[in-house]
Amino acid sequence: MIIIRTKGSTASALPYILPILLFIAFVSVYPFVNGILKSFYTDMVFGAGRYFSGLENFREMFSDSLFWVGLRNNVIWAATCVGLELVLGMLIALLLNLPYIKLRSVHRALILLPWATTPVVAALIWRYIFGVMGPLNTLLRAVGFSNPPGWLITPGYSLFACIVANVWIGLPFVIVILLAGLQSLPLDIYEAASIDGAGVLRRFFYLTLPLMKSLILILVTLTSIWTFNMFDIVFSMTNGGPGNSSLLLSLYAYQNAFAYFQQGYGSAIGIVCLFILLLPVTFYIREVRSET
Amino acid sequence: MRKLLILLLIAAFGTALFGITLDFFCLAWQPAAVDAIFDLVDEWNLNNPDVQVNIIWGTWETSDQYLLTSFQGRDAPDVFHTDAEKFHEFGVMGYAAPLNDYVSDELLEDIPASIIDDCYDMFGNLYGIPWCQEVQVIFYNKDIFEENGIVLPDDRMITWDELVEVAVKTTKRSSQGVTTTWGFLAPLMERFHWTLIAQNDGHVLVMDDNGKWRVDINEGAREAIEFYLSLIVEHKVMPRDVISIDYTSLMQGFINGNYAMVTFGCWNRRFLIQSGAVNWGMLLVKNDGNKINASDPQAFGISSMSKHKDEAFRFIEFMTNAKNSAEISYNDFLFPVRKSALQDPRFSSSVHEWDTAKSWLQYADNVKPAMPGFYSFEWRVFVPNLEKVILGSTDLDRAIKTIIDEGNRTLRRLGLQ
Numbered sequence: 159m160i161i162i163r164t165k166g167s168t169a170s171a172l173p174y175i176l177p178i179l180l181f182i183a184f185v186s187v188y189p190f191v192n193g194i195l196k197s198f199y200t201d202m203v204f205g206a207g208r209y210f211s212g213l214e215n216f217r218e219m220f221s222d223s224l225f226w227v228g229l230r231n232n233v234i235w236a237a238t239c240v241g242l243e244l245v246l247g248m249l250i251a252l253l254l255n256l257p258y259i260k261l262r263s264v265h266r267a268l269i270l271l272p273w274a275t276t277p278v279v280a281a282l283i284w285r286y287i288f289g290v291m292g293p294l295n296t297l298l299r300a301v302g303f304s305n306p307p308g309w310l311i312t313p314g315y316s317l318f319a320c321i322v323a324n325v326w327i328g329l330p331f332v333i334v335i336l337l338a339g340l341q342s343l344p345l346d347i348y349e350a351a352s353i354d355g356a357g358v359l360r361r362f363f364y365l366t367l368p369l370m371k372s373l374i375l376i377l378v379t380l381t382s383i384w385t386f387n388m389f390d391i392v393f394s395m396t397n398g399g400p401g402n403s404s405l406l407l408s409l410y411a412y413q414n415a416f417a418y419f420q421q422g423y424g425s426a427i428g429i430v431c432l433f434i435l436l437l438p439v440t441f442y443i444r445e446v447r448s449e450t
Numbered sequence: 451m452r453k454l455l456i457l458l459l460i461a462a463f464g465t466a467l468f469g470i471t472l473d474f475f476c477l478a479w480q481p482a483a484v485d486a487i488f489d490l491v492d493e494w495n496l497n498n499p500d501v502q503v504n505i506i507w508g509t510w511e512t513s514d515q516y517l518l519t520s521f522q523g524r525d526a527p528d529v530f531h532t533d534a535e536k537f538h539e540f541g542v543m544g545y546a547a548p549l550n551d552y553v554s555d556e557l558l559e560d561i562p563a564s565i566i567d568d569c570y571d572m573f574g575n576l577y578g579i580p581w582c583q584e585v586q587v588i589f590y591n592k593d594i595f596e597e598n599g600i601v602l603p604d605d606r607m608i609t610w611d612e613l614v615e616v617a618v619k620t621t622k623r624s625s626q627g628v629t630t631t632w633g634f635l636a637p638l639m640e641r642f643h644w645t646l647i648a649q650n651d652g653h654v655l656v657m658d659d660n661g662k663w664r665v666d667i668n669e670g671a672r673e674a675i676e677f678y679l680s681l682i683v684e685h686k687v688m689p690r691d692v693i694s695i696d697y698t699s700l701m702q703g704f705i706n707g708n709y710a711m712v713t714f715g716c717w718n719r720r721f722l723i724q725s726g727a728v729n730w731g732m733l734l735v736k737n738d739g740n741k742i743n744a745s746d747p748q749a750f751g752i753s754s755m756s757k758h759k760d761e762a763f764r765f766i767e768f769m770t771n772a773k774n775s776a777e778i779s780y781n782d783f784l785f786p787v788r789k790s791a792l793q794d795p796r797f798s799s800s801v802h803e804w805d806t807a808k809s810w811l812q813y814a815d816n817v818k819p820a821m822p823g824f825y826s827f828e829w830r831v832f833v834p835n836l837e838k839v840i841l842g843s844t845d846l847d848r849a850i851k852t853i854i855d856e857g858n859r860t861l862r863r864l865g866l867q
Contacts, residue, residue: 203543204822205865218863223856224830289699290691291708304628311693313841400693401837416515418826419543420863421522 197426203419215426225427228407231317235324235406236386240378242325247332252362254333255340266334273330281394284323285310288395313403316396320404324391328384332377339373340366372445379442383435407431469500470758472765473527475517477508477748480720483782490774494765501761503529514825521545526753528762534568534749537578539822541569546577547754552763553579560772560788565747568816572661578749581770582784584715585734585807585814586645586744589722592729594620594631594710606733606806610646610677613735617687620710633687635709636678637700638833641818642713645744646674648817649737654853655819655827663821663866665857667850675836675846682840693837704728715746716807717783723802732803734810745814747787785811823864831857 200211219225254265272280287294288309298306309319343366351361367374389408392398398405398413407427415424474491478484484507491503506527508516513532517540520526526545540546553576558566561580569578595602598619602608608616617633624630636642647654652671657663667675681688694700701721704712705728722730734743750769752762768774775786776794785808786792797808818824835849835856844852861867 200863202863202865204539207865285696286699289696290689290694291699291703291706304624304626308690308694310696311690313843399834399837401841401843402834413830416518418830418860418864419518419823423863 193425193428196422197429199422201420201422208422211422215423216430218423219426219430224402224405224410225407227402228405228410228427231403231405232386232407235317235321235388236382238321239324239328239385240381242321243328243332243381244374244378246325247329247336250329250333251336251340254337266337269333270330272326273328275327277327277388277390278394280327281320281323281391284319284326285395288319288322310396311400313401316400316404320392320395323395324385324388327391328381332381335373335377336370339370343369376442376445379438379445382438383442386435387431469502470761471502471504472529472756472758472762473506474503474765475506475508475513475520475527475530477510477513477531478778478782479509480717480782482720483778486778486781490769490778494768498764501758501765503765517545521753521755524755526755528753528756528758529750529765530753531748531750534565534578534580534747535816535818535820535824537569537749537751538571538820540751541571541575541577542822545754547752547756547759548575548577549579549752549763550574550576552759557767557770560790562787562789564815565745565787568747568820569749569751578751579766579770580747580749580787581775582779582782583745583747583787583811583814584717584784585810586640586642586713586746587716587732587734587807587810588634588711588713589704589718589730590711590733591704591707591709592731594707595731602731602733606731607736607741608733610735610737614681614685614687617681617711618685621687629686629689631707632689632691632709634681634711635688635691635700635704636681636713637692637694637697638836639697640713640715641744643675643678643836644817645735645742646678646737647671648742648744648815649735649740650674650677651740653819654832655821655824657821663861665827665854665861667854672846672850679836679839679846690840693840719802719807720783732806734813741813742815742817743810743813744817745811747816748784821866823861823866826864827857827860831860 197215198210198212199208200214201208250269253259254262254269259265286292289295290308290311294309295306307315309315347365347369348361351365356364387408388406389412392404392406392409393412396404398409408431411424411427411431413424414420414427476487478487487505491505495502514536517526517530517532521540521543537546541548557579565580565583566576569580570576595616600616600619613634619633620631621629621633622631646652647670650670650673652668652674654665654667654671655663656666682690682692691700691703700709700712701714701718703709705722705725707728711733716732722728734741750766752759752766756762769778770788772786772788772791772793775788776791776796779786779791780794780796783802785797786794792808792811796804798805800806818828821827831853835844835853838844839846839849858867
């Protein structure tokens with residue numbers, strides 16, 4: 159069947175899609191444009207008030223030590239979370255893909271439970287677990303560690319604790335996607351490889367990974383974007399402390415906008431995050447296009 | 451009967467159509483206080499069918515964000531409740547309505563000047579009506595004190611040196627050197643260090659005659675900060691847990707005997723009474739003759755965008771009258787600010803140490819600098835640098851230099867310089 163697209167058919171569809179386009183413009187485009195415009199204003203809330211300052215917020219940012227601390231933490235946060243989710247996710251997906259695993263759908267449903275938990279609720283649970291007197295330290299003391307660390311009040315450990323919580327939430331999604339990918343792989347190639355004497359590791363590195371390359375790349379790109387922008391976990395667990403050692407850019411932007419009365423500066427941080435994320439977004443769009 | 455029903459329906463419909471509804475943003479969270487507020491609002495609504503009040507419950511942790519976004523989104527509640535000193539900020543930013551034309555002399559005379567001053571700006575505009583206060587105390591574990599033979603003076607006020615002495619005595623370590631009981635815990639979020647600074651005639655933020663602020667840490671403030679840090683670093687009677695923002699975990703530690711003393715507001719008696727698991731008492735710290743201790747008064751105010759300011763103030767007058775402010779405060783384990791309300795005999799009872807806490811109100815004052823934007827300075831610059839000293843990432847000299855440099859930069863951006 160040949161479909162002929164005409165200008166007329168698009169124009170006749172416009173009245174039907176216009177309402178939803180306006181809604182999307184209002185909900186997405188307007189705040190986005192508003193945020194960009196705000197980034198060019200400085201808020202002297204107890205002085206001159208809000209005034210147009212051009213690129214002053216961006217200049218201020220590059221000499222702001224907290225911005226660089228946040229950026230460094232963000233890179234560590236995103237890289238570690240995505241890396242752990244990918245490695246652990248692949249291991250668990252491979253386990254679930256084993257032919258003798260029964261009730262795979264039940265496992266899949268149970269695995270999804272952390273993902274279904276509200277991030278703030280999950281963060282509060284993990285905050286309790288990692289507390290100075292929490293169950294983790296109680297367990298460590300019971301097995302002989304007489305002086306376990308204050309996970310949430312020690313630099314380094316605080317970001318690590320937040321990473322653990324975030325991986326716990328994000329892992330299910332990665333597992334489900336990788337499992338679906340594994341189950342779509344052709345079995346005859348593996349049979350042929352087995353006959354040729356390829357062991358488990360060789361089949362994984364020379365067959366599974368190359369065949370799933372596109373899927374893994376898209377997964378890494380999406381989880382990187384989501385993880386980079388995460389806010390609720392760190393806000394609820396450590397609020398960026400101690401000593402700003404777990405401060406992320408999303409949290410710093412929030413603090414500036416809503417706690418320090420610096421909306422313009424907070425918006426500017428958001429714009430910088432957007433530009434940083436354009437890289438993986440561009441990569442994602444290119445990958446999707448090359449797939450189609 | 452049918453006629454009566456029709457008349458009631460018309461009245462209800464008419465009220466809904468032509469009556470006023472005030473949105474009241476409230477931060478009370480202790481169960482008895484919440485019930486008391488529900489009862490008072492119900493009483494108001496019953497007696498004022500043309501001015502109905504709708505409660506919007508908020509939390510202390512998110513109140514600033516909620517109010518700021520509400521004001522900027524032009525969807526603010528008519529009446530709002532928060533810390534008394536924040537009304538100064540909201541007033542300067544144009545979000546809180548001046549109340550000078552509403553407030554009566556009787557009300558002003560009934561509230562101590564030191565408390566209501568927090569709600570004024572430097573031009574004499576009043577933005578909030580204080581209604582409750584507390585005094586920050588040190589809760590101590592009576593059993594631990596008894597085990598260590600510690601006897602407090604009759605007025606239960608101890609000096610800084612005595613605090614160290616008691617904390618050293620009550621700090622216990624295992625044979626492997628692990629501390630099992632810490633003598634003292636003063637979480638940074640409770641701001642005990644500001645009490646010490648005030649008691650030592652210290653200052654961190656200074657305003658000049660033109661109303662401009664600068665960061666200036668004098669010797670008194672430095673000594674007070676050094677004393678606070680010495681409890682952790684030198685005397686090792688206070689843990690690094692002071693950095694924690696987890697109130698529940700810290701209080702559980704006190705109940706479990708992990709801390710012999712903790713600083714919290716006197717409202718915390720409710721938590722200890724409810725748990726019933728610790729034999730507790732209260733004491734205060736002083737610096738020779740200087741007995742000032744922290745107080746955090748709360749207030750009500752009106753949004754400058756409210757279309758019903760007259761009615762809103764009538765509601766505030768109702769909530770803050772002597773009887774009602776006493777009722778809410780008592781249920782919140784706080785004290786009313788009105789002198790007439792403090793005459794309520796419940797506040798002089800020896801049960802749950804009401805009488806002791808009341809006798810200490812005379813020493814309670816807002817020890818934080820009265821600068822708008824103070825919280826921005828404190829949480830962006832001051833506290834993180836103190837945390838770094840506590841964690842050993844930097845020394846006090848470098849931390850103070852950073853606080854001064856970054857602090858003045860923050861004040862400049864806020865328009866305070």
